[in-house]
Amino acid sequence: MVIHTSVRTGASLPDKPYGQLACEQVDVYYGSFRAVTDVSLAFGINEITALIGPSGCGKSTLLRSLNRMNDLIDGARVEGRVTFMGEDIYGKRVDAIEVRRRIGMVFQKPNPFPKSIFDNIAYGPRVNGIRVDSMSDLVEEALTKAALWDEVKDKLKQSALGLSGGQQQRLCIARTIAVKPDVILMDEPCSALDPIATARIEDLMHDLRREYTIVIVTHNMQQAARVADRTAFFTAQVDEGNGDRTGVLVEYGKTAQIFENPTDRRTEDYISGRFG
Amino acid sequence: MATYGIGRVVERSLAGRSRGGELSFRPVLFLIGLWFCLFFALLFLVVLVVTTFVDGAGRLDLRLFTEYPAAAPERAGARPAILGSLWVIGTTALMAVPLGIAAAVHLEEFADQKNWFNRIIEINVQNLAAIPSIVYGMLTLSALALLGVANKNMVWVGALALAMLILPVIIIATREALRAVPREIRQGSLALGATLLQTTLRNTLPAAIPGIATGTILALSRALGEAAPLLLLGGLVYLTFDPNGLASGYTTMPIQIFNWTGRPQDGFHELAAATSILLLVILVAMNAIAIIIRNRFQKRW
Ligand SMILES: Nc1ncnc2c1ncn2[C@@H]1O[C@H](COP(=O)(O)OP(=O)(O)OP(=O)(O)O)[C@@H](O)[C@H]1O
Ligand SMILES: [Mg+2]
Numbered sequence: 001m002v003i004h005t006s007v008r009t010g011a012s013l014p015d016k017p018y019g020q021l022a023c024e025q026v027d028v029y030y031g032s033f034r035a036v037t038d039v040s041l042a043f044g045i046n047e048i049t050a051l052i053g054p055s056g057c058g059k060s061t062l063l064r065s066l067n068r069m070n071d072l073i074d075g076a077r078v079e080g081r082v083t084f085m086g087e088d089i090y091g092k093r094v095d096a097i098e099v100r101r102r103i104g105m106v107f108q109k110p111n112p113f114p115k116s117i118f119d120n121i122a123y124g125p126r127v128n129g130i131r132v133d134s135m136s137d138l139v140e141e142a143l144t145k146a147a148l149w150d151e152v153k154d155k156l157k158q159s160a161l162g163l164s165g166g167q168q169q170r171l172c173i174a175r176t177i178a179v180k181p182d183v184i185l186m187d188e189p190c191s192a193l194d195p196i197a198t199a200r201i202e203d204l205m206h207d208l209r210r211e212y213t214i215v216i217v218t219h220n221m222q223q224a225a226r227v228a229d230r231t232a233f234f235t236a237q238v239d240e241g242n243g244d245r246t247g248v249l250v251e252y253g254k255t256a257q258i259f260e261n262p263t264d265r266r267t268e269d270y271i272s273g274r275f276g
Numbered sequence: 277m278a279t280y281g282i283g284r285v286v287e288r289s290l291a292g293r294s295r296g297g298e299l300s301f302r303p304v305l306f307l308i309g310l311w312f313c314l315f316f317a318l319l320f321l322v323v324l325v326v327t328t329f330v331d332g333a334g335r336l337d338l339r340l341f342t343e344y345p346a347a348a349p350e351r352a353g354a355r356p357a358i359l360g361s362l363w364v365i366g367t368t369a370l371m372a373v374p375l376g377i378a379a380a381v382h383l384e385e386f387a388d389q390k391n392w393f394n395r396i397i398e399i400n401v402q403n404l405a406a407i408p409s410i411v412y413g414m415l416t417l418s419a420l421a422l423l424g425v426a427n428k429n430m431v432w433v434g435a436l437a438l439a440m441l442i443l444p445v446i447i448i449a450t451r452e453a454l455r456a457v458p459r460e461i462r463q464g465s466l467a468l469g470a471t472l473l474q475t476t477l478r479n480t481l482p483a484a485i486p487g488i489a490t491g492t493i494l495a496l497s498r499a500l501g502e503a504a505p506l507l508l509l510g511g512l513v514y515l516t517f518d519p520n521g522l523a524s525g526y527t528t529m530p531i532q533i534f535n536w537t538g539r540p541q542d543g544f545h546e547l548a549a550a551t552s553i554l555l556l557v558i559l560v561a562m563n564a565i566a567i568i569i570r571n572r573f574q575k576r577w
Contacts, residue, residue, distance in 0.1 A: 074390070098469070114483050
């Protein structure tokens, strides 16, 4: 299988990512079970980074540790450092709420609030006490950036639950954009969507890259190849210490290199479909 | 109709059995037994409702709402009892609903569910919901004795007993309603930088309101029909004035019914039946509202 990449290459993409957000030797535990082991990875500013790998290798776990959503899971614990603009987000004086405001998250299943479209978008700015001259302008801006404005501008007062799945997911992206984060994490954002809705979200990600750092988990390798500047391949391997399967980072590089010229045998097997 | 139903079910269970190759008589017998029990329960209910209507229909007129209890049944009415019920239930709601919702929110959204202390509270709430209502009357009575309150016939005292009675029910209903709100909604809110309190107040709790309203209305309707704890608390009084405050004397519809049923004259029995009809209508209406709310807002995600 040959996968063509259509992302930035060469001059526009530096060899090393300028890491605004980075993991340094991160282990993530659920109780005594170590789900992710020793991941060091820098996510480039204004780049899209894809996390790929077989099911259960800890992609979602790692993603949740990047904005402290893991704090909400009983027994989840992060060791090592996750730095955002040089500061450890698990530091003692860091507020998880502030971290999540700066590093937003879009989930696998669209999860609009049971409120109007307008209130869904305005929710983030409101809870964060962001003062704006006109909430309507902010809502319009966020919906426009999420390529949803034209479809919903006449029904902002209607329930968001009446939208289609693809529209709901773009609404969730718009909702995240509305709090003006620096980073957007997306966990399989298209897995519940049809190809047309998926294509729209991919276009959207390309547009958003100009302003945001985006990290996306995906099972769809064509999608990773289409949208990501860099790709990190993970796999689950047996830990010599205790025999548990734990997620490790196998290879990380520019998407073109990962897909066309992987250096690790496991990466090659996975992307050519011989594995996982 | 009932026999047709039994026939159908027996037929089906026989068919199912014989297909399985084994035809057993005992399940069928058991089924018939169950239908029989249901039939009897319904029969009693129907007889009760019909005789009440036959007895009370004649006295179900304006006088019931405007007149005070009197020595002669023709001049008597249930006005203070109806107003008393309103006062007591209103006060009960004011005491139990905010407290119950707050307790449920704490237990469901904030408390550490693994903590042994919280677990004990949880088990106790479940148990409290099953305790006979008279016990709450006794509890209130002894609390008053400790406080040295001599006059027990006050609206707030009756409401206190009823509020304790329905508090566990409201807590349980609210917790269930909160649990029915998908985790994804909470996560979505928290991922936007909302605090847990903001998430609860702006998202989880509003989404749970239909369920909470349903449970609360059902709990209040239970309190409305309760007589035992109020009898114990001196609610059985002969009132010829409207209750007019939290410390006012009161009587309620169930107590008035109890009172009139004990009189020898037929006229009072008719009055009791008429008041029962009124109480029944109110209870059915409350239950209907609860069902409508539940159906209107069911599963929006
Ligand atoms: N809440 C949790 N509690 C305990 N273990 C968990 C929890 N969530 C995930 N795990 C475990 O951690 C490991 C990694 O799971 P994770 O969901 O991160 O994998 P994934 O790479 O996202 O998989 P998928 O591609 O199927 O989404 C798995 O072994 C999983 O069983
Ligand atoms: Mg996952």
